[in-house]
Amino acid sequence: MRKLLLLSCSALFLWSCQNNAQTKQFASTTKNTVMNTQTKTETIYQFKVNDLYGKQFDFSSLKGKKILVVNTASECGLTPQYKDLEAIYEKYKDKNFVIVGFPANNFGAQEPGSNDQIAKFCKMNYGVTFPMMSKISVKGNDQHEVYQFLTQKSRNGLQDSQVEWNFQKYLLNEKGELVKVLSPRVLPTDPEIVDWINGKS
Structure with missing residues (x-):
């Protein structure tokens, strides 16, 4: 026992x-x-949008490139930034860099035009050749899904942010990951952006 x-x-x-x-x-x-x-976290490669001409634009086609995403407006005091945006795009577009513009009417109703009007304005006044998407909302209840990703840390893994005004800049690396958020008043030709493009920061 x-x-x-x-x-x-x-x-x-x-x-x-x-x-x-x-x-x-x-x-x-x-x-x-x-x-x-x-x-x-997510990357920007999951999104497909329409450009100013109604054609589908697939962000996954930008794999391997540094991306600057910017919300634009035609009647803003910062609108002349189009000139600098085009200048850095022309200089670095063959070095794995691209700019993607999103016209938005969220601030002071400074982008009232249609997609067709915006396209003509950009071409005629600033000779814009970098990809421009159809007009969207970058904040509020109707915020576009791309900007939900850009502004929410739970999705981008970097930080929460709010789009302060026209021409705020979001920088994404070659893997489609958000790495930096810059104020609307930071010029596209600022050393902080140029050094980033050149891999110095």
Whole structure:
């Protein structure tokens, strides 16, 4: 009887240890899964939009390039930035760099025109050749999904932000990941942007 009791206790102890080890392993696996889920962020490559001419533009076509995304307006005090945007695009477009513009009427109703009118304005006044998308909303209840990604840390993995005004700039690396947010008043030719394009920052 005593031997039977000892055998039973030994078996119970071994089962308890094995069960405890399995529980720890499960807890560790669950923790890693949660951490991986929390650190997983999106990229801009998931989005497809329409350009000013109604053609689909797939961000995944920009893989391997640095991207500057900017919201634009035709009747803003900062509208002359179009000139500098075009200048850096022309200079660096063959060095894996691209600018993507999004006209928006969110600030002071300074982009009232249609897509066709915006296209003509950009071409006629500033000779814009970088990709320009159709007019969207960059803030508020009707905020476009691209800007939801750009402004929400839970999606971009970098930071929460608000689009302050026309010509705010979002910089994305060659993997489509957000790496920097710049004020509307930072000129496209500012060393902070140029050095980033050239890999110096």
